[in-house]
Amino acid sequence: MGTRAGHRCTLPLVTSTPADPARRSRDLGLILLLALAARVLRIVLVADVVETEGSEYGRIATNLLQGNGYVGLIEGPELMLPPLYPYAIAATAGVLGADVETAGRIVSCLASLVTVAACWLLALRAGGPGAARWTGWLTALGTPFVLTGSAVFSEGLLMAGLVVGLVAFERAAATRLIRWGLATGGALGLAYLARVESVLIAPGAVVLLAAGWPRRGAPGRTAWPAALACGAAFVLVAAPYPLWVHQVTGETTFAGKSARVFATIERFSRGMEFEDASYALGSKGEPEGPWLTPNEPWRGPGTLELLGGSPGPILKHLWSNMVQAGWILASGKGVVSILWLLPIWLAWRTRERSRSTRALDALLLWLLLHVAATAAVYKVLLRYAAPIAIPAVIWAGRGLAGRPWALVGVAVLLLSTSRGFLHGHAEFDECxxxxxxxxxxxxxxxxxxxxxxxxxxxxxxxxxxxxxxxxxxxxxxxxxxxxxxxxxxxxxxxxxxxxxxxxxxxxxxxxxxxxxxxxxxxxxxxxxxxxxxxxxx
Known part of the structure; x- marks a missing residue:
C-alpha cells in the first residue's frame, strides 16, 4: 500500500526493554524474592558468630550508639575503617532495636538487594530482557553476592554503591546530562565511604565521560559538564572520611591505612611473609609491624621508595598471590570460575553494542582490573575480589541471552562457584x-x-x-x-x-x-x- 506524499515509512523503534512493563516488574520481583530468601537462609542457618572484621564494625557502631564517638576496638579515634557501614549499622540498630551484629547483616542484606536490582537494570539496558533475566538469577544466587549480602562486612554496601554508580554512568554516557554525572559521582563516593579501595573507580568514570565516549552523544551537548559534575559530586560525598583522618592525624590522605599498606608491601619487598610484614616485633621487642598500632599516625615508604627497591621479593609475592588466585578460580571457591570466560567472551563478541554500552563495558573493565590489582599487590581475600562479580554477571547474562542452552549455562556458572558454601569460603567462613x-x-x-x-x-x-x-x-x-x-x-x-x-x-x-x-x-x-x-x- 502506498503512502501519502511528504510522509516516510518508518520502522518501529526497537528498544532493549520488554514491551510489557508488568512482565518486567514480575521478573524483577521474583528475582528479588529469591535473592532475599537466599540471604536470609544463610543468616539463619549459618551465621552464628560475627566475622573478624565485623567485630570492629560492630564495636564502632556500639560506641556511636553510646555517644562515645567514632571509636573501635582499639583505643583512640578509628582511622582504618571508613564511616558509611558503621553509621548504617548504628542507625539500623537504633531504629529496629536489634543488636549491632544483626543490624550489620540486615544492612548488608538490604544493600545486596539494591545490587541485584541495579545489575538487572544494567543488563536490561545493555542487553535486553533476556540478558536482564539471566544476570538477575546470577546475582540473586551467585556465591559472592549471597556472602557479601549476609555478612558483617562492608563489601555489601560497597557493591551496591558501585552498581548504582554504574547505572548512573550508563545514563550519563548516553545523555551527557549533568544530573546523571552528579548521580554517578555521588554513588561512587558512597562506595568509597564503604571501602576506600574503590577510590580510583570514580576517576575512571570521569575520564571516560570527559573523553566523550560515546563520541556522538545527545545533539548539542558536550561531555565536559557531566564529567565535571561526576568528579565534583564524588569529592563532595567522599570528603568526610579524608577530613576526619586529617583532623585526627594532620595528614592529607585518601585513606587512614594507606601508609600502613605501603609499609606492608615494602616489607614484602624485603622477603617477609604476610604475618611478619604486618605484625612482627623488632629485635628489641618494639612494634615494627605497621598493623600492631593501627590508630597511631604512621610514616612509611611511599610509591617512589617502593619502586626503587629490589624487585625480586615483591615479584615473588605477586607471583604467589597470582598462583593463589588462579587456584581459587580453578577450584570453585572464588568469585568466578574459569567457566565464566565463555559467556563473557560471547558478550564481548556482540557487535551490536550501543555506544553507551561500550562506555559501560570500558568502566566495567576498569573496575575488574582495579580490583584484581588491589588483591594481587596486597592480599588475596575473597571479599577484596568480590566486586569482580559485578562485570562478570553483567557480561555473562548478555553472553547467554538468546541462546537455547542459557538456563543450563546459568546453572553451570552458579555451581562452578558454589563449593565454598559447603567447604568454607575463607573469611566468610568465620561466621x-x-x-x-x-x-x-x-x-x-x-x-x-x-x-x-x-x-x-x-x-x-x-x-x-x-x-x-x-x-x-x-x-x-x-x-x-x-x-x-x-x-x-x-x-x-x-x-x-x-x-x-x-x-x-x-x-x-x-x-x-x-x-x-x-x-x-x-x-x-x-x-x-x-x-x-x-x-x-
Missing part, C-alpha cells in the same frame, strides 16, 4: 559455629576475669569484642619474653591466642598451654581446644 564459636566462648569467659576498661591482647579481635574490652593485636614473635614485655607495654593483663595457628609464628604455634613459660599463666581453654586465655603475670 560458622565450628570452630569459630570459641571466639564467643573466650569473650564470655573473659567477662569473669577482665573489666570493660581492660586491654586484651588477641590474634582474633572477636574475643575482646564479645568481652566488651579494648583490643591490642598479638605480635608475631618466637620469644615469650618479648611477648610478656610487649603485653606490659600496651597494658594487657590477659592474652587470647589461637593454638596451632597454621603458618603463623604467633604464640600458639610454639606455646604449650598445659605448661606455659614463666610469667604466663593459662587461665582457661575453649571447649574445642582452639583458643586459650593467658594471664600475663
Amino acid at each position: 560458622r559455629a565450628d570452630p569459630h564459636a570459641s571466639a564467643r566462648e573466650m569473650g564470655d569467659l573473659l567477662r569473669g576475669f577482665a573489666t570493660a576498661g581492660d586491654v586484651i591482647m588477641a590474634d582474633d579481635s572477636r574475643a575482646p569484642y564479645y568481652a566488651g574490652t579494648w583490643w591490642a593485636p598479638t605480635p608475631v614473635t618466637d620469644s615469650h619474653e618479648q611477648l610478656i614485655a610487649y603485653a606490659r607495654a600496651v597494658g594487657a593483663r590477659f592474652a587470647v591466642v589461637t593454638i596451632h595457628y597454621d603458618g603463623c609464628r604467633r604464640p600458639g604455634s610454639w606455646l604449650d598451654e598445659t605448661a606455659p613459660p614463666a610469667g604466663i599463666t593459662s587461665v582457661a581453654t575453649s571447649s574445642n581446644g582452639r583458643m586459650v586465655i593467658l594471664r600475663i603475670d
Whole structure:
C-alpha cells in the first residue's frame, strides 16, 4: 500500500526493554524474592558468630550508639575503617532495636538487594530482557553476592554503591546530562565511604565521560559538564572520611591505612611473609609491624621508595598471590570460575553494542582490573575480589541471552562457584559455629576475669569484642619474653591466642598451654581446644 506524499515509512523503534512493563516488574520481583530468601537462609542457618572484621564494625557502631564517638576496638579515634557501614549499622540498630551484629547483616542484606536490582537494570539496558533475566538469577544466587549480602562486612554496601554508580554512568554516557554525572559521582563516593579501595573507580568514570565516549552523544551537548559534575559530586560525598583522618592525624590522605599498606608491601619487598610484614616485633621487642598500632599516625615508604627497591621479593609475592588466585578460580571457591570466560567472551563478541554500552563495558573493565590489582599487590581475600562479580554477571547474562542452552549455562556458572558454601569460603567462613564459636566462648569467659576498661591482647579481635574490652593485636614473635614485655607495654593483663595457628609464628604455634613459660599463666581453654586465655603475670 502506498503512502501519502511528504510522509516516510518508518520502522518501529526497537528498544532493549520488554514491551510489557508488568512482565518486567514480575521478573524483577521474583528475582528479588529469591535473592532475599537466599540471604536470609544463610543468616539463619549459618551465621552464628560475627566475622573478624565485623567485630570492629560492630564495636564502632556500639560506641556511636553510646555517644562515645567514632571509636573501635582499639583505643583512640578509628582511622582504618571508613564511616558509611558503621553509621548504617548504628542507625539500623537504633531504629529496629536489634543488636549491632544483626543490624550489620540486615544492612548488608538490604544493600545486596539494591545490587541485584541495579545489575538487572544494567543488563536490561545493555542487553535486553533476556540478558536482564539471566544476570538477575546470577546475582540473586551467585556465591559472592549471597556472602557479601549476609555478612558483617562492608563489601555489601560497597557493591551496591558501585552498581548504582554504574547505572548512573550508563545514563550519563548516553545523555551527557549533568544530573546523571552528579548521580554517578555521588554513588561512587558512597562506595568509597564503604571501602576506600574503590577510590580510583570514580576517576575512571570521569575520564571516560570527559573523553566523550560515546563520541556522538545527545545533539548539542558536550561531555565536559557531566564529567565535571561526576568528579565534583564524588569529592563532595567522599570528603568526610579524608577530613576526619586529617583532623585526627594532620595528614592529607585518601585513606587512614594507606601508609600502613605501603609499609606492608615494602616489607614484602624485603622477603617477609604476610604475618611478619604486618605484625612482627623488632629485635628489641618494639612494634615494627605497621598493623600492631593501627590508630597511631604512621610514616612509611611511599610509591617512589617502593619502586626503587629490589624487585625480586615483591615479584615473588605477586607471583604467589597470582598462583593463589588462579587456584581459587580453578577450584570453585572464588568469585568466578574459569567457566565464566565463555559467556563473557560471547558478550564481548556482540557487535551490536550501543555506544553507551561500550562506555559501560570500558568502566566495567576498569573496575575488574582495579580490583584484581588491589588483591594481587596486597592480599588475596575473597571479599577484596568480590566486586569482580559485578562485570562478570553483567557480561555473562548478555553472553547467554538468546541462546537455547542459557538456563543450563546459568546453572553451570552458579555451581562452578558454589563449593565454598559447603567447604568454607575463607573469611566468610568465620561466621560458622565450628570452630569459630570459641571466639564467643573466650569473650564470655573473659567477662569473669577482665573489666570493660581492660586491654586484651588477641590474634582474633572477636574475643575482646564479645568481652566488651579494648583490643591490642598479638605480635608475631618466637620469644615469650618479648611477648610478656610487649603485653606490659600496651597494658594487657590477659592474652587470647589461637593454638596451632597454621603458618603463623604467633604464640600458639610454639606455646604449650598445659605448661606455659614463666610469667604466663593459662587461665582457661575453649571447649574445642582452639583458643586459650593467658594471664600475663
